[in-house]
Amino acid sequence: MTTPLAGAAPARPPFWNDPAVRALVFQALALIAVIALGWYLVHNTQQNLAQRGIASGFGFLNNAAGFGIVQHLIDYSPADSYGRVFWIGLLNTLLVSVLGIVFATVLGFVVGIARLSRNWLVAKIAMVYVEIFRNIPLLLQIFFWYFAVLRTVPNPRNSLAFGDAFFLNIRGLYVPRPVFGDDFVWVLGALALAVVLAVLLGRWARQRQATTGQPFPVFLVSLAILVVLPGVTYFAAGQPLTWDIPKLAGFNFRGGWVVIPELAALLVALTLYTATFIAETVRAGILSVSHGQTEAAGALGLPNGLTLRLIVIPQAMRVIIPPLTSQYLNLAKNSTLAAAIGYPDLVATFAGTVLNQTGQAIETIAITMSVYLALSLGISMLMNWYNKRKALVER
Amino acid sequence: MTEPNPPAATFTPHPDLPPPAATTGVIGWLRANLFSSPLNALMTLLVAAALLRWIPPILDWLIFSADWSGSSRQDCTGEGACWVFIKQRLGQFIYGFYPEDQRWRVNLVWVIAVVASWPLFLKRNRLQVPAGLFMLFVFPVIAYGLYTGPLFGLPHVETSQWGGLMLTLTIAVVGIAGSLPGGILLALGRRSKMPVIRTLCVTIIEFWRGVPLITVLFMSSVMLPLFLPEGMSFDKLLRALIGVVLFESAYIAEVVRGGLQAIPKGQYEAADALGLNYPKAMGLIILPQALKLVIPGIVNTMIALFKDTSLVIIIGLYDLLNSIQQAAVDPNWLGFATEGYVFAALLYWVFCFSMSRYSQHLERRLHTGHKR
Incomplete structure (x- = not known):
């Protein structure tokens, strides 16, 4: 065995053992493999399409759709184009996602806090709810609410009435619709003014407390401003808001808003399912704030409410928010299960009906996937930015 | 050393009084856990009232008024559930066709x-x-x-005759077994120092994680045949499996990446110092530790996958849920969908809940060592 002399350059390894060369070779091979695979797939696809006589391209988006959609948030008739169907589907997806996110967040926070309650019964009920609903597939829950519950309610003549304004029957849930008069603009204006005032008040109060140390009951005063100002305007403008209450006319209800059973079932199932995951997130977040923090707050003489507001919640939110957003994303992605019960969301209308009618599989699925992809990537970028801002800066 | 005996007439303590009745036993427990404050008492009463109102009718429907024996819907005369339906169709729910x-x-x-x-x-x-x-x-x-x-x-x-719980389990097991190696490779690729490999893996992972499983299943059932050369075709089950494995690999990859990141840098350096090449360093030093760390995460992914297998109904496979859907629209048994759903829910629940308990157990058992 010879030892190299100090100072003498060690012999260069043969080039196939040089890590840099190896890395280059591996990457080149990977690139070639991917390109070859891509070319192979594109080639096959082109041949198959030619064989089946399917023209590719996005021209079909301008053709008339020719089918009706039960729920559309913007005007739509079967004579409209496939492009418009896309927007209808997207809006329906967004509607159910946004509503689901709001309801699931509220329920999730309530249940998450209830699981930590010192009341044994409440904590156990919350636990049972979470363990049951998160271990049953969402699709099964949607089917249950749709086929077993909402398909078995009575016909319009024998609707279940809640008060004289809400009716539930096989066609859906009928709720009163607000009708805004022309003068309602004033109320909106007053509301905007009240919000601005409340914000200014909050700023002024913080400054005052910083300089003089005197607190100001910001919350109650802002609440008063927010209620009184629009309220007074509402009555001064002559109550420009009326309700269009659904009424039974013949075999069906007229007037009001109708929540179609598909939307209701999807919403109930999504809310109950996602809320269990949000509850666990919230619970973990609150538990992650160490007990020392609460004790320190107690030692500083903070009352319970302030401890929660100033010490526990801000630290818990740092832990809660990232998984919370991924639950929101999951909810949006899970809303695609709408296709199974016929709620006209993006997948059901566009990747379903439009695909079947036109046969443009590649285009429709590519468009649908890129919508969800854009949504996911957009939100995760937002999340990364938020995490960077909020991450603990350690010494 | 001996203590001097105490004089006979010294102080003898009075026997302790028993603790106040309100702080011990059942009453003490009730006061501490259910009625510790007026608000708590109110909540307890409200919840208890709701339970008393809802639980008995549900139990009555499920058990006491239910029909358990018979062979056709004529035997279901009671007010409660008709378990005869489940009994008659059990074979189909478990084995499909x-x-x-x-x-x-x-x-x-x-x-x-x-x-x-x-x-x-x-x-x-x-x-x-x-x-x-x-x-x-x-x-x-x-x-x-x-x-x-x-x-x-x-x-x-034929695979088209497979169905029910058997198909559900098959998809779940193949899905997890197929996605583990794929996921590990993707995770290693994502941590690689080579930019091309890394970009490739990041793209694949983010793409599959960004799209809903339904669109993946749609794609594998509609687009996969277009991608393949003329005359080559897969059956429906295999197409669904390919979609599930690709989708799940991305999720496993992210779980495994978490484990890889948790391994201290010293371990990588030690493997290098021993002169191990990349496959040996990963296979002998890094992956055994990283995978042990993420077993609970992998079990959680398995639970999610098990629940997601129900989505294959969208492309027309007869898994557990779909076989119940089909049985419920059978004219001979119309109107017993609820019983079917309850039965399916129970089966899914038992599987998922036991897996999640097992994962918690593993988490406790593996919670040794790796604390720094």
């Missing part, structure tokens, strides 16, 4: 699976390595052979 006289093959596969994988769930023992190798390499062949038939000279059973 698998020929009745061949169902022993499915049972045999399940028995082999349970017996052979049993040592893996126990404490460390000598059988673990052979059992693991058997499950990894021999079992898939046996299962495939028994399920389809010709390999062992049995009558052929």
